[in-house]
Amino acid sequence: MKKFMLIIILFVAASTKLIYGQYNSVHQFDSENYKKYSEHASIVKNSLKQNLSASKLNKLVFGYLPYWEYHNGTHHNIRYDLLTHLAVFSFEADSLGNLKDPYGWPWSDVITKSKANNVKLILTVTNFEGNSIHSLFTNRAHRTNLFSNIVQRVKQYGFNGVNIDFENVNEADRNSVISNFFVELRNYLVLQNLNLEISFASPIINWGGWDFSMIAKNCDHIFIMGYDFYGSWSTTTGPSAPLSGGNYNLTNSLSFDYSSVIQANPEKLILGVPYYGNYWRTKSSNPYSAATSSSIIVYRDVVKNYNNKELLWDYFSNTSWIRWQDTTWNQIWFDNEASLSMKYDLAISYKIGGVGIWALGYDDGRTELWKLIESKFAKSSSTEKNYLIPTSTVLEQNYPNPFNSTTVIRFQLSAFCHVSLKVYDVLGREIAVLVDEFKQAGIHSTPFVLSSTFSSGVYLYRLQVYAHGRGGSYSETKKMVLLR
Structure with missing residues (x-):
């Protein structure tokens, strides 16, 4: 089957969206981009590869599996022994609380393989429109309908938890309103005799109104979407997930935006990392060059199609990038083993609960990123003591x-x-x-x-x-x- 190409060319407009935190995340961008494929996609029926010997993980490893990657067949290369959570992406919620299943659901092979490897199967609920989310937060009938639909699927397919990926939440709803939503969801599940994990896909930066400590109090985990610092809205090239440099980076986000959670409940945090990058057409060969166009490009396509290009390291952000010239200058900024290793070290040093992946399948058939996870998290828990x-x-x-x-x-x-x-x-x-x-x-x-x-x-x-x-x-x- 011909695989979907995850390179969507976008023209970069001079924009201040990043400043106000109103840009669309890669979760939303990919979801909306792939909706048009649902009508035509064929389901891959290959048999699953055999797992390697089971690994004992000392941190959570939480991976989102989007429906487009499932239908590409890339789920056959998942190392289930190196996952603790597999989040099915996604069940789309509307303003009335109705749920739309991901294309081709149920994925019986993923369900079976997750259960066999003691990987927690997570139901991901998405909504990317602020007023629609507000309806779910404030209208009891709509909210109850959503909870009922979640419970129906949990009982039918044996999910172990629910991940709420609500984005573009109205600022007035980011404090006690969303926290009360999680309280009511928990209470509803308890009444149904369900002991499920509840997690929230959270922005990397608090652009205003968020009370992450209150959300952490009412959730089991917060999946920090640690990416989208640069993208289609940016006027210059740059890293999707800078470890350091400037005012906005992963280290500062953990130190400041999530400081209250780090102090009280660090084990509830999961640092999400990108298995994708950005392809830029640029005006020069310099890092952070002015850009004329931008693409999202997944890790597998970077290493497959551009491994003969000049590989560089940006010491400002601690990120890898490549450049070459044809009719114009080109740059790809992406995370590889070296930059991901440093991000995993950051997670370990802050003693947070674990790391997350957007998205499973974006490394299709490659082994180096799984080996890195194995090296960092599949050894004895004595890893933690190294950070004394x-x-x-x-x-x-x-x-x-x-x-x-x-x-x-x-x-x-x-x-x-x-x-x-x-x-x-x-x-x-x-x-x-x-x-x-x-x-x-x-x-x-x-x-x-x-x-x-x-x-x-x-x-x-x-x-x-x-x-x-x-x-x-x-x-x-x-x-x-x-x-x-």
């Missing part, structure tokens, strides 16, 4: 290794000290200085990108530390392998 102040200085093996262009080097420091981290070829010639500054005690990671001018082979990286007091001096060299 270390008792010694240690240089870790880079990951991935061998690597193709991009890898991440981690090290831990037991005291505030000056750090030098350099890369050499096998002849001892210095080819990169990754760190040359003072660092606080703790766990640190830095990406390393080798351009296409470097050939496959063994490279060395050396950490040198000097600290007064208990940190002392330290030097260690390790090998890493570039494999083109």
